[in-house]
Amino acid sequence: MPLLGLVSEYLGFFALLAAIVLVWKDSPWQKGTKVAATIGAMALLGAVLPAPPEDGAATVTAEADGKAAGGGSAAGVLAPASPTAGTTPEPSPRPRPEAADYRGMTLDDARDRAEAAGFGVDEHDASDEDKSIMMRLNWTVCFQKTGWTSSGTKTIDFGAVKNGAPCPAADGGAIPWPTMPDLVWKTWKTAHQEVAALGTVPGDHIMASTAYLNDQLPDEGEYDDWRVCVTDPAEGGDVTVDLRVTLELTHPDNGCPDPDREDGDRPDLPDRDDDGDPDYRDPFPGDRNRTSAFPNGLTGGSDDSSDGNGGGGGDHWNCPRTRWC
Incomplete structure (x- = not known):
C-alpha cells in the first residue's frame, strides 16, 4: 500500500480502503487490534503522500493545466497583479476648467470678466521681452491658460502684448x-x-x-x-x-x-546768392538781399530826399531786380 501511494495517491487510497475492509470482515483479530491496524495503515499512507500545494499555487497550476488541456500554452501566463493592500491609487489628472475666449480683448476687460466668472487671474508679457505690465488698458490678450490651485480654485493666466502689437507665434516668443x-x-x-x-x-x-x-x-x-x-x-x-x-x-x-x-x-x-534759400525756389538767386520768404521786399538803406513819386526817397525806393520796379 505505501508503494502504491508513492506511485499515485489515488491507488494508495483505494488500497487502504480494501485493506481496511479485509481487516474488519475476514480477519480473526480482536476489535482493538483491528482499530490499531486501521490507524497504522492510514498513518503510513499519509506519510508517503505528497504535501498539498498552497492555494495560490494550486490556482495557477489548475489554470495552467486547463490551458494545456485546451490546446493553449501555459508558458508566459501570469496571474493579474493585485494592488498592494493599504496603497492609495494615484488620482487621475483633473481636467482644465472651462473658460470663455478672452483673446483679442484688452487685458483690463478680460480680467474683469474672468474674475466675475470665478477665476483667480494672473498675467504676463506674452513676448520674449518679459516687460512688467503697467496700465492694463493698454495691453491686449494673446494667450490664456486655465488650471487649478492646490485648494481647488480655478485659475486663468493671460499672456498679453501692448495694444497694436501683433501676437507672437507662441507664448513667450518674439513679436513679428x-x-x-x-x-x-x-x-x-x-x-x-x-x-x-x-x-x-x-x-x-x-x-x-x-x-x-x-x-x-x-x-x-x-x-x-x-x-x-x-x-x-x-x-x-x-x-x-x-x-x-x-x-x-x-x-x-x-x-x-x-x-x-x-x-x-x-x-x-545750391544757393548762389548764399541767402539761405536754394536756387530752385529763390526768385532772385543773384540778390542775397532778397529771399523767397520776402520776395517783394525793398533794398536796404534810405535818405531824406524825395524823388516826387509818392514819398520816401533816395535808396529806399531804389529797387532794381524786384517786383516793385
Missing part, C-alpha cells in the same frame, strides 16, 4: 513686427499710406522733413507730390508701437542726396 518697406522716390502721400497700413504707427506719428538742410516744406497738403529720399527707420527696420517714423522729402525737381555720403549729415542744395 512689420518692417519698413522700400519708399525711396515714392510721393509723400503714397509713402504715408503704406506706413499707416502697417498697423503699428498712427498717422500722426508719421512725420515729414526735408532731405536737404537748407530746404523748407511748404504748407501741409502742398507737398503731397514731394519725393521720399530717406526713411527712419531704414528699409527693413522694425516698425514698433509708439515709434515715430520720419520721411525726408525733396521737391520732385531735385534729386535725392547721395545715400553713401560719409558725413551722414543732410547736405545743402
